[in-house]
Structures are given as structure tokens and as C-alpha cells.
Amino acid sequence: MSQHRALVAYCPDWPVVVSGHPPSMEVAVLHANRVVATSPAARVAGVRPGTRRREAQAVCPDLVVLQRDVVAEARSWEPVVAAIEEMAPGVEVLQPGQLALGSRGPSRYFGGDTALAAKVAGLVDAAVNGAPSGPDGASGSDDVAGGAPGRGAWAGCCLVGVADGLFAAGLAALSSSPGHPLVVPLGATAAFLAPRSMKVLTSAGLQALLEAGGQETAALVDLLGRLGIRTMGDFAALPPAAVLSRFGLAGSTAHRLARGLGERVVKGRAPVPDWVVAAELDPPADQLQAAVFVGRALAEEVHERLAGSGLVCTRLAVQAETEHGVVLRRSWRHDGALSAVAIGERVRWQLEGWALANKVGEGPGPSQTVEAAQAGRVTRIALVPEEVRPDDGRQLGFWGSDAGAESRASRAMARVQSMLGPESVLTGALQGGRDYLEQVLLVPWGEPRVPSRLGPAQPGTTGPPPGRRPRGAGKAPKDGPPPWPGRIPGAAPAVVNRKPVAARLLDGEGTPVAVDSRGLLGAEPALLALGPGGRPQPVTGWAGPWPLEERWWERGGRRRARVQVTTADGRAYLLAREHRDWWVEATYD
Amino acid sequence: MLAAVGRGRAAALRDWPVPGALLARDRSLPVAEQMAGLFPERALRRGSTVVVGRSRPGATSVALSLLSGPSAAGSWCGVVGAPDLGLVAAAQLGVELSRLALVPVPGERWPVVTAALLEGMDVVLVRPAGPVRPADARKLEARASERGTVLAVLSDAWPGAADVRLDVGEGGWHGIQGGAGFLVGRELEVVSTGRGAASRPRRARLTFGSGTSRVRARRAEP
Numbered sequence: 001m002s003q004h005r006a007l008v009a010y011c012p013d014w015p016v017v018v019s020g021h022p023p024s025m026e027v028a029v030l031h032a033n034r035v036v037a038t039s040p041a042a043r044v045a046g047v048r049p050g051t052r053r054r055e056a057q058a059v060c061p062d063l064v065v066l067q068r069d070v071v072a073e074a075r076s077w078e079p080v081v082a083a084i085e086e087m088a089p090g091v092e093v094l095q096p097g098q099l100a101l102g103s104r105g106p107s108r109y110f111g112g113d114t115a116l117a118a119k120v121a122g123l124v125d126a127a128v129n130g131a132p133s134g135p136d137g138a139s140g141s142d143d144v145a146g147g148a149p150g151r152g153a154w155a156g157c158c159l160v161g162v163a164d165g166l167f168a169a170g171l172a173a174l175s176s177s178p179g180h181p182l183v184v185p186l187g188a189t190a191a192f193l194a195p196r197s198m199k200v201l202t203s204a205g206l207q208a209l210l211e212a213g214g215q216e217t218a219a220l221v222d223l224l225g226r227l228g229i230r231t232m233g234d235f236a237a238l239p240p241a242a243v244l245s246r247f248g249l250a251g252s253t254a255h256r257l258a259r260g261l262g263e264r265v266v267k268g269r270a271p272v273p274d275w276v277v278a279a280e281l282d283p284p285a286d287q288l289q290a291a292v293f294v295g296r297a298l299a300e301e302v303h304e305r306l307a308g309s310g311l312v313c314t315r316l317a318v319q320a321e322t323e324h325g326v327v328l329r330r331s332w333r334h335d336g337a338l339s340a341v342a343i344g345e346r347v348r349w350q351l352e353g354w355a356l357a358n359k360v361g362e363g364p365g366p367s368q369t370v371e372a373a374q375a376g377r378v379t380r381i382a383l384v385p386e387e388v389r390p391d392d393g394r395q396l397g398f399w400g401s402d403a404g405a406e407s408r409a410s411r412a413m414a415r416v417q418s419m420l421g422p423e424s425v426l427t428g429a430l431q432g433g434r435d436y437l438e439q440v441l442l443v444p445w446g447e448p449r450v451p452s453r454l455g456p457a458q459p460g461t462t463g464p465p466p467g468r469r470p471r472g473a474g475k476a477p478k479d480g481p482p483p484w485p486g487r488i489p490g491a492a493p494a495v496v497n498r499k500p501v502a503a504r505l506l507d508g509e510g511t512p513v514a515v516d517s518r519g520l521l522g523a524e525p526a527l528l529a530l531g532p533g534g535r536p537q538p539v540t541g542w543a544g545p546w547p548l549e550e551r552w553w554e555r556g557g558r559r560r561a562r563v564q565v566t567t568a569d570g571r572a573y574l575l576a577r578e579h580r581d582w583w584v585e586a587t588y589d
Numbered sequence: 590m591l592a593a594v595g596r597g598r599a600a601a602l603r604d605w606p607v608p609g610a611l612l613a614r615d616r617s618l619p620v621a622e623q624m625a626g627l628f629p630e631r632a633l634r635r636g637s638t639v640v641v642g643r644s645r646p647g648a649t650s651v652a653l654s655l656l657s658g659p660s661a662a663g664s665w666c667g668v669v670g671a672p673d674l675g676l677v678a679a680a681q682l683g684v685e686l687s688r689l690a691l692v693p694v695p696g697e698r699w700p701v702v703t704a705a706l707l708e709g710m711d712v713v714l715v716r717p718a719g720p721v722r723p724a725d726a727r728k729l730e731a732r733a734s735e736r737g738t739v740l741a742v743l744s745d746a747w748p749g750a751a752d753v754r755l756d757v758g759e760g761g762w763h764g765i766q767g768g769a770g771f772l773v774g775r776e777l778e779v780v781s782t783g784r785g786a787a788s789r790p791r792r793a794r795l796t797f798g799s800g801t802s803r804v805r806a807r808r809a810e811p
Contacts (some may be wrong), residue, residue, distance in 0.1 A: 409665035409710055412709025420696070426693065427687070430686065490771040491678070492678035494653060495673050541765040
């Protein structure tokens with residue numbers, strides 16, 4: 001059985017390092033109210049991973065408690081990975097703060113495992129502490145140093161271990177001390193593992209190395225302990241077939257680890273492929289058609305390259321540079337796949353749109369006018385696939401679906417998007433919500449329409465208003481959509497004002513109608529005037545009010561009472577009382 | 590005997606849902622059943638222009654239910670202008686939102702946008718923000734008739750020659766009285782005038798809402 005030499009570098013304090021506090025401070029990083037990482041000072045004070053916040057604070061009263069920020073950890077780890085990648089390819093990120101490297105090739109090149117381990121430790125230190133030790137460590141280190149001051153003191157935070165197999169290397173890293181990488185000699189892995197307790201399988205620093213679930217492993221370790229098997233050596237001495245039959249797959253996997261047989265090899269991350277296709281136009285294209293022609297050829301090329309990898313493009317940026325150095329860029333998104341023809345069309349529309357804005361000089365949006373004023377002849381065209389996914393084909397409906405109509409409509413909408421921008425063409429979907437603006441989700445055409453709020457597809461047009469339903473009479477099913485109390489039933493208004501229009505609702509004596517704290521109207525409405533100087537119309541009917549209190553527990557909450565009013569000229573309005581004024585929210589036109 | 594079999598087969602073939610055949614046969618788009626009486630062909634003729642007068646209340650609802658027939662039958666519709674269109678109402682009236690494209694703020698270039706949508710949609714509803722140049726109106730009408738698309742205009746002052754013009758007359762609400770109930774539905778009287786076969790005024794009383802009488806689409810007869 002061939003074994004893969006692996007190197008694991010691990011910064012156990014990485015969550016603390018990212019927070020920017022020096023090691024001399026007592027810091028604990030918590031997740032779900034449990035300590036996940038501590039600074040060395042906090043460790044000295046007795047704070048242990050896994051304890052609750054209150055226990056940790058009891059042990060160490062000066063403790064600085066931070067919430068874990070996984071995103072920041074991953075982001076800050078990236079420059080470190082890049083620094084190692086400069087030195088050796090095939091780096092696998094196990095988790096933020098931990099990386100693995102297939103060490104066979106690099107260790108030969110750098111003169112042995114020990115030299116390689118020392119070099120990796122030095123590079124990580126340099127990248128973390130922002131003191132580049134050489135050209136290798138320079139990349140990205142400014143970032144880290146600039147991002148959080150006070151990290152200079154984190155020298156030697158990195159533990160490095162080399163062994164046969166990823167798991168043993170991780171364990172070696174955990175067992176090593178800062179500045180002294182632990183190198184398990186070739187073939188000595190089983191001997192290295194034998195005296196270790198089975199409990200290392202559940203230690204936090206190794207979880208990323210194990211493919212089995214943490215809970216399953218914990219249960220296994222617990223069971224083995226009760227059976228009297230406490231060390232890896234004990235476990236490894238059992239016959240594999242018996243382990244498999246008694247402990248199942250998880251047990252068999254753990255058994256292989258204990259025997260020093262690698263569970264898996266370092267995969268390395270694939271280099272991010274560069275799909276960008278570009279062409280220089282020299283001399284610059286005078287004619288729009290020339291640029292379009294080049295763009296179309298690029299479209300074919302990019303599509304061919306993607307198709308060669310079994311991919312399709314779902315978002316593509318068309319980028320044009322002009323002789324004045326202006327870069328025009330616009331992204332196109334399509335929830336289906338973009339074919340070569342479709343890409344070519346978008347390139348053409350885009351170039352035509354820019355050229356038109358340039359010539360006419362009166363683009364619809366301010367951004368386009370700026371672009372137009374500065375644009376010149378096109379010198380470079382680039383197509384940048386921004387989102388790709390595996391090409392899993394597309395299934396058309398068997399009966400009745402007129403695919404032609406849909407593609408014609410798509411083309412028309414994309415055409416308009418090229419003229420006015422992707423946000424100009426919207427499609428809507430209904431979602432849950434209390435007022436009529438909330439109930440509609442508008443997304444630019446081509447974006448996925450995923451309602452953010454659940455709700456019945458359509459407001460109920462029958463039945464009494466939800467607010468007045470007797471208690472328990474009309475309960476929604478437990479797993480059904482939420483009921484959105486406060487919604488107005490019945491016919492929906494055909495015109496919904498994006499910004500409410502001021503109105504005056506007066507009673508018979510000409511004084512404004514108020515809504516009291518119990519949500520009732522102070523007087524019978526008699527006259528309605530729109531706008532500040534509108535002519536009052538007699539009110540022929542009204543209903544409500546429907547009180548609506550939203551998010552009163554936080555800033556930005558609203559408190560409204562809504563009333564439906566019909567007037568003598570045959571119109572009907574939805575009015576809202578807010579901030580002691582009446583507003584027209586919608587018109588039943 | 591043979592003839593009977595042949596007839597049965599022909600009937601079966603006629604009901605066979607082949608989209609291409611349906612499109613080739615139909616020179617018209619279905620319209621909501623209660624509005625059928627307003628059109629001489631009892632359907633929307635492809636390539637025609639329908640203007641809905643805006644001065645009276647209810648025009649937006651009438652325009653939306655104009656879209657509902659084709660939309661429910663599988664057509665794509667576009668709306669240019671009208672940033673304040675209530676899509677909940679549109680869905681209630683029977684417009685399929687997944688086949689509805691909105692260009693809420695087309696700006697000064699609304700004629701170009703409308704022309705682009707006329708290329709791909711079956712019905713395009715336009716609500717111009719300001720006065721319309723007669724040349725633009727003529728061009729759009731010509732484009733619609735060339736592409737076989739219905740151009741619906743929600744405007745009082747359309748300088749073109751509309752094939753059908755719908756004007757909303759008297760109307761009333763029900764479901765609401767002094768402080769009780771809620772707006773359940775409405776009735777609107779609509780008068781259609783126009784050119785050619787549509788020149789004879791036709792009237793229809795449309796009902797909207799009221800929970801049960803949702804405007805329903807109906808396939809046009811071949």
C-alpha cells in the first residue's frame with residue numbers, strides 16, 4: 001500500500017489571530033456560546049475550548065469575548081495559502097487556519113521533510129505577521145498586516161507536522177510545538193500513532209481531516225473506551241474484518257487511520273481556470289460593425305472553450321475599452337445557459353447600445369450619459385464569464401409549450417436590457433406580505449425569482465378580514481404558508497403608489513379624521529381631497545380601519561391604519577394614516 | 590362507415606395540441622369572455638391597436654383584463670411605463686406574472702422600447718408618460734401590424750388611428766358600506782368604438798373581483 005507523504009500546517013489560534021488582538025491579551029472566540037479558540041494568555045489563565053462563556057469569564061474575569069467570524073477567517077487565510085502556493089502547488093485548504101500539502105515533491109526539492117516543514121512554518125509566519133522573509137512570502141502579506149494591526153507578535157503561531165497520510169500529519173502538527181515542526185519518519189507512522197489515545201479522533205484540530213461525521217466518531221470512541229480499547233495501538237491490533245463487522249463503516253475508517261493507512265490523499269485545489277477571451281482592435285474600430293464582428297468571433301470562442309470543459313455560462317460580462325481608456329462593462333445574466341448565438345447577440349446589443357448612447361448623447365440613465373460623454377472608439381473587447389456551471393442540458397416541455405414564443409420574448413427583453421440596463425426589465429412574482437407593495441417581488445429579467453417571504457399565492461378574496469376572525473376559527477395549517485395578518489382581503493388595487501401621495505380625509509364639519517390609539521376612526525369620513533390643494537370629493541363609502549404595526553420592536557418599524565374609501569366620482573382609494581397624516585397608498589383604478 | 594371514421598379522426602386531429610398548428614390557424618388572440626362582446630371578432634385581432642381611455646376610473650383594470658385573456662392562454666405580455674401597476678391586481682384579474690415583462694421607467698426612449706417588445710411579445714401595453722408624437726404612434730402601429738402583435742395603449746390622447754377604442758363609462762363598487770365590509774368587486778360599463786367593423790359602438794358590463802367571477806379567459810373559436 002503506497003502511502004502519501006503529507007504536510008499539515010495548523011494555526012490553532014487562527015480565530016484569535018484574525019480578530020487582531022495580540023497574544024498577550026486574554027481573548028476567547030465563541031461560537032454557539034462555546035469557546036472555540038483562545039489566545040495563549042487566556043490559555044495560561046485557564047480558559048479551555050469547549051467551555052461556556054460564563055464559565056470562561058468566571059475563570060478569567062478580564063477575558064475579551066468575541067463572536068466567531070468564519071468569513072473573515074477564510075478571507076484572511078487566503079493570502080497565507082497563496083504564499084504557500086507560490087512555493088509548491090497542490091495546496092488543500094482544510095479549514096481557515098489549516099492547510100495540507102502533498103510533501104513528496106517539495107521536500108525533495110527543498111532538501112528533506114524537516115527543511116520543508118521549517119520553510120512552510122516560516123512562510124506562514126511571514127504571511128501572518130506581515131514581515132516578508134523573502135520573495136516567496138511577500139505576496140498578500142501586506143493585506144494581512146494592513147488588515148489588522150497588532151499581529152506582529154503572532155510569530156510561531158503555526159504548527160507543522162509531516163507524516164505518511166493526511167491524518168497522521170495533522171496529528172503530528174497538533175503534537176508539535178511552535179518553532180519545532182514534528183516530522184514522523186517514513187514508515188514510522190503506525191509506531192507514532194500507537195501510543196496516542198483514541199480521543200484524538202474527536203479533537204477539534206483534526207475534524208477537517210476526517211470524512212466521518214463528528215458525532216458518529218465520538219460515539220465510536222466512547223464505545224471503544226468502554227470496551228477497554230483506549231489507544232490507537234490497541235485498536236490497530238484488532239483484525240480489520242472483525243472491526244468492520246462489529247463497528248461498521250465508520251469503525252473501519254477509524255481502524256485504517258489507527259493502523260496508519262491514509263484515509264485519503266491531499267487533493268490540492270485546482271487552479272482557477274481563466275475563461276476570459278479578449279481581442280485587441282488595432283487600429284481602433286471606426287465602424288460599429290467591425291467591433292460587432294470581432295465580438296461575435298469572441299462569443300464563438302468563449303462558448304467553444306466552455307463547452308470543451310462541459311460548462312455553460314450563466315452570467316457573462318461584456319467589457320469594452322475605448323481609446324480614451326474608458327472601460328465599459330456590463331454583466332448579463334441568464335437563468336438558462338447562454339449559447340454561442342445568444343452571447344453574440346448580447347455583445348452586439350451591448351456595443352450598439354453604447355454606440356447609440358455615444359452618438360445621441362442622451363442616454364436614459366445618468367450613468368450612461370457619463371459613459372457616452374467619455375467613450376471613444378473601441379480598442380479592446382473582452383468577454384468575461386462570471387458564472388459558469390456544469391452543462392446539464394435543458395429539457396423542453398413535451399406538449400404544448402411554445403418554446404419559440406418564450407425565446408422570442410426573451411430576445412425582446414434582452415434587447416431592452418441592452419438599451420436601458422439590466423435593471424430596466426422586470427418580472428414579478430407574488431410573495432407573502434402585508435401591504436400591496438410587499439406582496440410583489442420584482443426582479444430584473446433573467447435573475448432567479450425566489451420569493452424572500454412565504455405566503456399564499458394570492459390574497460384570499462372571500463371570507464372576513466383576518467383581523468376580525470374569531471379566535472381559532474381559521475387557523476392556517478402548521479406547515480402551510482404564514483397567514484400575514486393585517487392583509488386587506490378582496491379586490492386588489494390596480495395602481496399602487498411607489499411613494500404615497502398626501503391626502504386629506506375630512507369629516508362632516510371639515511376637520512381631519514383621526515385614528516385613535518385603539519385603531520378606530522374618530523369620526524365618519526365625509527370628504528376626501530388628494531394632494532395639498534385638491535378639490536374635496538364627497539365620500540360615498542368607507543371600510544376599515546385595518547391597523548398595521550410592523551417591526552415595532554426595532555428601528556424602521558411602521559405603524560399605520562388603513563382605510564378603503566370610495567368617492568362620488570366613482571373612484572376608490574386605499575388610504576393610510578401614518579405620522580398623523582393621511583396618505584394614498586393605492587388607487588383601485 | 591369509412592367516412593365516419595375519417596370524421597372522427599379529423600376531429601381528433603383538430604383537438605391535437607400542436608402549438609405550431611395553433612399559431613398558424615389563429616389570426617387572433619383570445620380575450621376574456623366578458624370582454625368578447627366589445628370586439629367585432631369576439632377576440633383580439635393580431636396586429637391591431639386597442640386604446641383604453643384613461644379619463645374615467647377603472648381604465649387600468651380594463652387594460653389589465655385585456656391582457657388576461659392572451660396571458661392565460663400562454664402568450665407573453667409586456668407593459669411599458671406604469672411603474673405603479675399593481676401586480677397583485679393583475680394576478681387576480683388572470684394575468685400570468687411569469688409571462689409578464691415590465692419596463693416601468695422607459696424614459697424618453699419609450700417608443701424604441703415598445704418597438705423592441707413588439708418584436709417578441711403577443712400583447713404590449715403602453716402607458717406613455719407625456720404627449721405622444723404622431724409619427725411615433727404611426728410607427729408603433731405599423732410595427733404591431735407587421736409583427737402580428739396587439740398594441741394596447743392606456744392613454745387619452747393617442748394620435749394614431751386605433752382599431753378599437755375602449756372607454757369606461759359608469760361603474761360601481763360593492764362590498765363596502767359605512768365603515769363595514771371591504772371592497773369585494775366592481776362593475777364597469779365599457780363602450781367600444783373604432784374603425785371598420787368596430788365602428789358600430791358596442792357596450793358591455795364588466796364585473797371584476799367579487800371572489801367568484803374572476804375574469805376568465807376563453808379560447809377563441811377557430
